[in-house]
Amino acid sequence: MGRNKLVMKKIEDPISRQQFYSKRKDTILKKSNELAVLCDTDVALLMFSPAGQLLMQSLTQSKSEGKMVGKIAIAEARGKKLNELKETLIEAQQKIRYYKPQVENISSVQEAEAYAQFLRSNMEQIQQSKAKLLGVQGFLQRNEYPAVNTEDTAAAGNVSSYLNAYW
Amino acid sequence: MGRNKLVMKKIEDPISRQQFYSKRKDTILKKSNELAVLCDTDVALLMFSPAGQLLMQSLTQSKSEGKMVGKIAIAEARGKKLNELKETLIEAQQKIRYYKPQVENISSVQEAEAYAQFLRSNMEQIQQSKAKLLGVQGFLQRNEYPAVNTEDTAAAGNVSSYLNAYW
DNA sequence: TATGCTATATATAAACT
DNA sequence: TAGTTTATATATAGCAT
Numbered sequence: 001m002g003r004n005k006l007v008m009k010k011i012e013d014p015i016s017r018q019q020f021y022s023k024r025k026d027t028i029l030k031k032s033n034e035l036a037v038l039c040d041t042d043v044a045l046l047m048f049s050p051a052g053q054l055l056m057q058s059l060t061q062s063k064s065e066g067k068m069v070g071k072i073a074i075a076e077a078r079g080k081k082l083n084e085l086k087e088t089l090i091e092a093q094q095k096i097r098y099y100k101p102q103v104e105n106i107s108s109v110q111e112a113e114a115y116a117q118f119l120r121s122n123m124e125q126i127q128q129s130k131a132k133l134l135g136v137q138g139f140l141q142r143n144e145y146p147a148v149n150t151e152d153t154a155a156a157g158n159v160s161s162y163l164n165a166y167w
Numbered sequence: 168m169g170r171n172k173l174v175m176k177k178i179e180d181p182i183s184r185q186q187f188y189s190k191r192k193d194t195i196l197k198k199s200n201e202l203a204v205l206c207d208t209d210v211a212l213l214m215f216s217p218a219g220q221l222l223m224q225s226l227t228q229s230k231s232e233g234k235m236v237g238k239i240a241i242a243e244a245r246g247k248k249l250n251e252l253k254e255t256l257i258e259a260q261q262k263i264r265y266y267k268p269q270v271e272n273i274s275s276v277q278e279a280e281a282y283a284q285f286l287r288s289n290m291e292q293i294q295q296s297k298a299k300l301l302g303v304q305g306f307l308q309r310n311e312y313p314a315v316n317t318e319d320t321a322a323a324g325n326v327s328s329y330l331n332a333y334w
Numbered sequence: 335t336a337t338g339c340t341a342t343a344t345a346t347a348a349a350c351t
Numbered sequence: 352t353a354g355t356t357t358a359t360a361t362a363t364a365g366c367a368t
Contacts, residue, residue: 001343002364010207019335020364021206027362028202031195035214039188040177044213047199050206168360169347187347194345198362337368344362351355 017050025049184217192216 011017029045036043178184196212203210 001362003342004364005343006201008201008204011205017206021202024198024202028195028198031191031198034173034175035188035191035195037175038178039184039217041217042215046211047202048209050208168345170359171347172360
């Protein structure tokens with residue numbers, strides 16, 4: 001779009017890349033939100049900015065029928081370079097398997113941590129949904145998540161008021 | 168866009184809603200992919216179609232620096248109405264907590280299952296990244312994920328050839 | 335780093351097939 | 352009911368601030 005046609009190739013200039021990311025990110029979030037609202041469905045986004053930050057966003061529309069109750073949540077947490085994340089266990093009564101990423105290097109660790117955080121927030125949301133269904137909303141503590149980027153959290157505000165209940 | 172301006176309100180007609188979802192979904196995926204390629208970063212999408220299907224997509228660009236190596240993966244799995252998903256344990260050596268959703272109703276269970284599947288695919292990706300870094304690619308088994316919607320899996324193909332390595 | 339501007343590229347709501 | 356066309360709404364690239 002714009003003056004020139006888009007070239008599907010990595011933008012080498014760091015500054016231009018960051019600017020591109022910044023702009024397009026907003027559009028994608030906007031469109032995702034439109035989809036969530038118009039279709040009354042759930043959408044979650046997880047993206048890394050060129051700077052290495054992680055943007056996690058869940059856009060959810062509570063179904064009138066009570067199906068997949070949800071909320072919109074956006075959070076951008078700075079990627080912490082953790083030294084290691086030895087094990088990650090995921091167990092569910094239904095066909096659950098064990099995954100042991102055993103991440104050794106910083107890159108993977110960073111990624112693993114990002115995902116772990118994403119998982120945490122999502123699990124939290126599942127609890128929220130349950131709570132909502134049980135009419136016991138608002139019992140979860142806020143600000144329980146570290147490294148939340150206040151700036152982007154604020155930006156999330158105009159996507160949905162529901163969002164702030166989390167971040 | 169188009170002849171009329173968009174109204175931010177749920178589309179009540181099921182057919183129109185499904186059509187809207189179908190079109191918009193593609194655009195969002197396209198734009199997300201553009202972002203992933205141009206910025207050489209990682210993007211993950213998780214969305215539920217009005218029909219209740221789950222679309223999970225991770226768009227990743229391998230960093231030249233070796234940071235957050237990744238791939239693009241799309242999968243749409245039909246939401247199975249599981250009777251229960253009693254427990255979900257997520258543990259990581261770093262500040263890991265235990266979440267026990269204890270989902271009782273179908274709605275939450277469905278959501279929980281969807282998330283669990285999303286988590287599984289992501290954890291798998293972490294392993295993939297590690298494998299790639301170690302030069303031991305392609306050792307993961309394919310088609311290990313149940314309920315994958317072939318149709319959307321195919322659609323994912325034109326987003327990135329890398330994608331097919333998974334689905 | 336964020337806005338604002340303007341020409342163009344895209345996306346898409348409706349209509350049409 | 353999906354694919355194509357058309358008119359219009361949006362998004363945005365390149366600049367300037």
